[in-house]
Amino acid sequence: QVQLVESGGGLVQAGGSLRLSCTASGRTFSNYRMGWFRQAPGKEREFVARITWNVGVTGYAESVKGRFFISRDNAKNTVYLQMNSLKPEDTAVYYCGAGPLRLAGDYDASYDYWGQGTQVTVSS
Numbered sequence: 001q002v003q004l005v006e007s008g009g010g011l012v013q014a015g016g017s018l019r020l021s022c023t024a025s026g027r028t029f030s031n032y033r034m035g036w037f038r039q040a041p042g043k044e045r046e047f048v049a050r051i052t053w054n055v056g057v058t059g060y061a062e063s064v065k066g067r068f069f070i071s072r073d074n075a076k077n078t079v080y081l082q083m084n085s086l087k088p089e090d091t092a093v094y095y096c097g098a099g100p101l102r103l104a105g106d107y108d109a110s111y112d113y114w115g116q117g118t119q120v121t122v123s124s
Helices: none
Strands: 003-007 010-013 018-025 032-039 046-052 058-060 068-073 078-083 092-100 118-123
Touching (some): 003 092, 018 092, 032 068, 046 068, 046 078, 058 068
Parallel strands (some): 010 118
Antiparallel strands (some): 003 018, 018 078, 032 092
C-alpha cells in the first residue's frame, strides 16, 4: 500500500520560513516524480514544485521561484519543500504527490498518489 505522509506545516509570520516533509512508502519510486501542490480556500489545487527521484531535476511555479526549494533524500524516501520569505498568499493546504515520469509534472492529473495534506498559514 502506497503512502505519502506530509508534515511540517504550521502558522508563521510573513517573511518567515517553514520546511515541509513528505515521506513515501509502499513501492519503488525510482521512475517517479514527486510534486508539491497547494490549495487555498475557494481555489483550485495548483502546482508548486517538483523533483525527479532518480537525478533530482527540479521545477517551480513562477510564484515561488527563488523562495521555495525542493529536495529529496533517497535513503529516507523523503522529499522536502523549504519555504522562505513566506507571504500571506502562500496560505494553503500543501499536498505531496507521486507520479510517473512519462507524464508532465505540473498538472495534478499526472500524479497517482497523494498525501493527506498539511496546512500552512502565513499571517501578515
